[in-house]
Amino acid sequence: MTVVAQERPFFDWSWVVRNVDQIWEQTLEHLSLTGFALGVGLVISILLAVLALTRPRTYEPIASVSGLLYTIPSLAVFALVAPIVGIGTFAEKFVTAEVALVSYTLLILVRNIVTGLRGVPAETKEAAVGMGYTPGQVLRQIEMPLALPVIVAGVRIATVTVVGLVTVTSLLGLGGLGFFILNGLRKSIIFPTEIIVGVLLSVLLAALLDVGLLWLGRRLAPWAKART
Amino acid sequence: MIRLEGVTKTFPGMIRPAVDHLDLSVSEGELVTLVGPSGCGKTTTLKMINRIIEPTSGRILIHGEDAMSMQAYQLRRRIGYVIQQIGLFPHRTVAENIATVPELLEWERDRIDVRVTELVDLVGLEQSMLDRYPSELSGGQQQRVGVARALAADPPIMLMDEPFGAVDPIVRGRLQEELLALHRRLGKTIVFVTHDIDEALYLGTKVAILNIGGILEQFDTPAEILSDPASEFVANFLGGERGLKRLALLPVSEVELSEGPVVDIGASAEDAREVMRRHGVDWVGLLDGGRIKGWVYESDLDGRPLEELEAKDFLVSLTPDSSLRQALDAVVTSHARVGVIADEGRYLGMIDLESIAERITE
Numbered sequence: 202m203t204v205v206a207q208e209r210p211f212f213d214w215s216w217v218v219r220n221v222d223q224i225w226e227q228t229l230e231h232l233s234l235t236g237f238a239l240g241v242g243l244v245i246s247i248l249l250a251v252l253a254l255t256r257p258r259t260y261e262p263i264a265s266v267s268g269l270l271y272t273i274p275s276l277a278v279f280a281l282v283a284p285i286v287g288i289g290t291f292a293e294k295f296v297t298a299e300v301a302l303v304s305y306t307l308l309i310l311v312r313n314i315v316t317g318l319r320g321v322p323a324e325t326k327e328a329a330v331g332m333g334y335t336p337g338q339v340l341r342q343i344e345m346p347l348a349l350p351v352i353v354a355g356v357r358i359a360t361v362t363v364v365g366l367v368t369v370t371s372l373l374g375l376g377g378l379g380f381f382i383l384n385g386l387r388k389s390i391i392f393p394t395e396i397i398v399g400v401l402l403s404v405l406l407a408a409l410l411d412v413g414l415l416w417l418g419r420r421l422a423p424w425a426k427a428r429t
Numbered sequence: 430m431i432r433l434e435g436v437t438k439t440f441p442g443m444i445r446p447a448v449d450h451l452d453l454s455v456s457e458g459e460l461v462t463l464v465g466p467s468g469c470g471k472t473t474t475l476k477m478i479n480r481i482i483e484p485t486s487g488r489i490l491i492h493g494e495d496a497m498s499m500q501a502y503q504l505r506r507r508i509g510y511v512i513q514q515i516g517l518f519p520h521r522t523v524a525e526n527i528a529t530v531p532e533l534l535e536w537e538r539d540r541i542d543v544r545v546t547e548l549v550d551l552v553g554l555e556q557s558m559l560d561r562y563p564s565e566l567s568g569g570q571q572q573r574v575g576v577a578r579a580l581a582a583d584p585p586i587m588l589m590d591e592p593f594g595a596v597d598p599i600v601r602g603r604l605q606e607e608l609l610a611l612h613r614r615l616g617k618t619i620v621f622v623t624h625d626i627d628e629a630l631y632l633g634t635k636v637a638i639l640n641i642g643g644i645l646e647q648f649d650t651p652a653e654i655l656s657d658p659a660s661e662f663v664a665n666f667l668g669g670e671r672g673l674k675r676l677a678l679l680p681v682s683e684v685e686l687s688e689g690p691v692v693d694i695g696a697s698a699e700d701a702r703e704v705m706r707r708h709g710v711d712w713v714g715l716l717d718g719g720r721i722k723g724w725v726y727e728s729d730l731d732g733r734p735l736e737e738l739e740a741k742d743f744l745v746s747l748t749p750d751s752s753l754r755q756a757l758d759a760v761v762t763s764h765a766r767v768g769v770i771a772d773e774g775r776y777l778g779m780i781d782l783e784s785i786a787e788r789i790t791e
C-alpha cells in the first residue's frame with residue numbers, strides 16, 4: 202500500500218489531462234443541475250412570496266415549512282424522496298435530486314423576496330397605483346425591480362448552497378462534480394487527485410457564480426448604486 | 430367637472446365616518462384647496478376622487494360620469510396625482526419617471542420624448558437632469574419631477590396631496606408661485622389638500638374648510654371666507670391677523686392711488702415747495718419723464734435746478750400686482766409713510782395707510 206502510494210503523486214496532473222473531456226462534461230452537468238434547481242426554486246418562491254404578502258395569514262406557514270425543509274439533512278431528503286419518485290431511470294433520479302435541491306432554495310429565496318418586496322416604500326406603491334398601474338403592473342414594473350437587489354442577494358446565497366449540495370446528488374447516480382469525489386473515495390486505494398478535482402472545481406464554480414450574480418445584480422439595478 | 434354628492438367614507442372598524450355626507454362641486458379650471466385639522470378627512474376626500482380609497486356611499490361624478498362606472502386604473506390615468514412623499518420611482522430616471530402615464534397609455538416613443546422635454550422646461554428643471562435617478566436630486570427638484578410626471582399625459586384634473594409639505598419654506602414659497610403660474614397658464618382643474626390655512630388661502634380660487642369627521646364648514650373664495658367666516662370653527666381656524674390675511678389676497682390695483690407729492694425734475698424749486706405745502710409734507714418725489722427718480726427733503730433744495738439734486742431712492746417699490754399686505758409693509762417701513770407704485774419704472778401713484786385701511790373695512 203505504501204509502495205503504491207509512493208509511486209502515485211498526491212496530485213496526478215496527468216490524470217487531469219487524460220480526463221479533461223469528462224471533467225468538462227461533469228462540470229456542465231453540475232451547472233445544469235444547479236441552474237434547474239434555482240430556476241424552479243425562484244419561480245416557486247416568487248409565487249409563495251406573493252401569496253404570503255397578499256394573504257398575510259399564509260406567511261407563517263410558508264416560512265415555517267420552508268424553514269423546516271432547510272433543516273433536514275440533504276441525505277435524508279434524498280432518502281425520503283427516492284422511495285416515492287424512484288431512482289430507476291435518469292428522469293426519476295433527476296426528479297428526486299431536484300426535489301431536494303429546490304426545497305433547499307425555498308427558505309432563502311422566499312425570505313429574501315418577501316423582505317425585498319416589503320422594503321418597497323409605501324409612497325412609491327401609492328404613486329404607482331395613483332398613476333394608473335394595474336395591480337399586476339405594480340408588481341412586475343415597480344415592486345419586483347425595486348426588490349431586485351435583495352432578491353439577487355438571496356439568489357447568490359441559494360446558488361452557493363445548491364452548488365455544494367449538487368455534489369451529493371452523485372450518490373443517486375447522477376453526474377456532477379460529486380462524481381469525482383465519490384469515485385476517488387470508492388477506489389480500493391483512495392485516489393486524492395480525483396477528490397481534489399471534484400472539490401476544487403465545485404468551490405471554484407460556487408465562487409464564479411457568486412461573483413457573476415453580483416455583477417449581474419449591479420447591471421440590473423444601476424440605480425441602487427447611485428443611492429449613497 | 431368634479432361633483433361629490435353625499436359622499437361618506439367609514440373605515441372598517443371605525444364607528445364615526447371619516448367623511449360624512451360631503452357635497453362639493455369643483456368647476457372647470459378652479460384650484461380648490463381642501464384644508465382643515467388632522468382627522469378632517471381632507472386626504473380621504475381627495476383619494477376618493479381617484480379611488481385610491483373607495484367611498485362607502487354617495488356618488489362622485491367626473492365630467493358627469495360616475496367614477497365607479499369605470500375601471501379604477503383607467504380613471505387614474507386621466508387624473509394627475511401628486512403626493513407629499515412624492516413617490517418617484519427610484520429605479521427609473523427622471524425622464525422615465527415623467528414618461529410614466531404616457532407609457533401606460535402607449536403613446537409613441539417620439540411623442541413621449543417631445544412631451545418629456547417640454548415638461549422639464551415647464552416645471553423649471555434642466556434637460557441635463559433627465560438621465561439622473563431621483564436619489565440624485567434635491568427635495569425641491571424631486572417635487573418638480575413629481576409635478577411634471579402628474580402633468581405628463583395632460584390630464585384635465587390634478588389632485589395634489591400636501592405636495593409642498595416636506596420641502597423647506599423658501600422652496601415651498603417658490604413652488605407655490607410656480608403652481609399658481611402653471612394653473613393660470615394651463616387652466617387645469619386642481620384639488621389641493623393642505624393643513625396650512627395660509628397656503629390654502631394663498632393658492633385657492635376657492636377654499637373648502639373641513640371639520641373633524643369630514644364636515645364641510647365653508648366653501649367659498651378666500652376673500653369671502655376671511656371677511657365672512659361661516660362659523661366659529663372657521664373663524665378660529667383662520668386664526669389671528671385675519672385683516673392682514675385679507676390684505677395678502679388683494680392686489681394694489683384694487684385701491685385708488687393718490688398722485689402723491691411729486692414734481693417733474695424740470696419744475697422750479699418754488700413749484701416743489703408748493704407741492705409739499707399742498708400735501709403737508711417736508712419732502713417731494715422727483716419724476717423724470719414719467720419715471721420715478723427718487724425723493725428729496727425740502728431742506729435739500731439749495732437753489733440748484735431739481736435735476737442736479739441728489740435724489741434718495743424709495744426703499745420699496747410696489748407694482749400693481751403687489752398685495753396690499755406688501756403695500757402696508759412698505760408704508761410702515763418708509764420714512765414718508767407711503768408706498769410708491771410703479772409698473773416697470775413708470776410711476777403710477779402712491780398708496781398710504783388710510784387708503785389701505787379703507788379697503789379693508791369696506
